[in-house]
Amino acid sequence: MVIATGTGVLGAGAASAASFYNPFSGYRITGTWQDHLNSGSLGGIDYGMNVGTQLPAAGGGTVRNIPDNGTGGHTVTTYHDNGYRTQYMHLSRFVLADGAVVGTGGIVGLSGGQPGAPGSGNSTGPHLHWHMIDPNGTRISPLDYLGGGGGGGLPKTATEQDGIPGTIFWQRAQNWLRIESGYTGPIDGVPGPNTYAAVQRDMRDHHGYAGPIDGVPGPNTWAAVQRLAAAHGYTGPIDGVMGPNSWRGFARFLNEDRWD
Numbered sequence: 001m002v003i004a005t006g007t008g009v010l011g012a013g014a015a016s017a018a019s020f021y022n023p024f025s026g027y028r029i030t031g032t033w034q035d036h037l038n039s040g041s042l043g044g045i046d047y048g049m050n051v052g053t054q055l056p057a058a059g060g061g062t063v064r065n066i067p068d069n070g071t072g073g074h075t076v077t078t079y080h081d082n083g084y085r086t087q088y089m090h091l092s093r094f095v096l097a098d099g100a101v102v103g104t105g106g107i108v109g110l111s112g113g114q115p116g117a118p119g120s121g122n123s124t125g126p127h128l129h130w131h132m133i134d135p136n137g138t139r140i141s142p143l144d145y146l147g148g149g150g151g152g153g154l155p156k157t158a159t160e161q162d163g164i165p166g167t168i169f170w171q172r173a174q175n176w177l178r179i180e181s182g183y184t185g186p187i188d189g190v191p192g193p194n195t196y197a198a199v200q201r202d203m204r205d206h207h208g209y210a211g212p213i214d215g216v217p218g219p220n221t222w223a224a225v226q227r228l229a230a231a232h233g234y235t236g237p238i239d240g241v242m243g244p245n246s247w248r249g250f251a252r253f254l255n256e257d258r259w260d
């Protein structure tokens with residue numbers, strides 16, 4: 001799979017807008033950059049998450065798997081087109097072949113960090129360690145690279161044009177729901193019951209949905225989503241059947257800068 005990730009010659013700020021984002025903005029930071037420096041590390045950001053959590057690529061590139069990389073344990077490096085690298089450490093599992101090409105948001109491994117487990121390195125509890133390396137070989141904070149103090153930096157979804165909801169669309173939806181409706185799951189673009197339950201909470205609070213919060217959206221849930229879409233240019237029926245025009249209206253809402 002090859003996915004274009006921009007021109008590859010952008011500065012960090014422009015690149016973040018074009019093709020990089022924080023896949024982990026929905027997780028709690030358990031170790032800051034300064035915490036790492038204080039403990040003698042070259043730096044990183046730790047996010048608490050259960051072992052086996054899917055790890056999306058912060059940007060597209062070529063993947064290198066490094067098994068048992070010293071204290072880092074199983075480490076996956078993504079070589080981005082613009083010369084930067086992203087490293088995730090303490091993995092429980094690699095999921096791509098060495099040398100595979102991944103797009104932004106593609107899953108590059110599963111998190112680990114259980115003390116003593118294969119691949120955990122020196123980890124003392126389940127978490128992901130994330131840092132970046134600039135083209136000069138200097139380790140840098142991904143949150144500095146992305147700018148805005150670690151906000152999402154999500155790209156805009158093309159659903160506004162093609163009417164087909166995909167990974168970026170649902171990542172933006174999850175980030176919206178994280179900010180507005182208490183969603184605490186991953187920003188992975190793969191909607192499950194937790195994502196849909198958060199949609200239902202938001203529809204209940206803002207768009208007249210009166211059904212159950214059960215994570216199983218039916219026509220009443222989707223009719224409420226169509227009312228949201230109608231506030232963003234959708235002019236079709238409120239019938240609970242999502243078609244391309246319903247998705248386009250929903251996407252115009254999700255593409256607002258505040259959900260980046």
Ligand SMILES: [Zn+2]
Binds near residue numbers: 036045046129
């Ligand atoms: Zn760390």
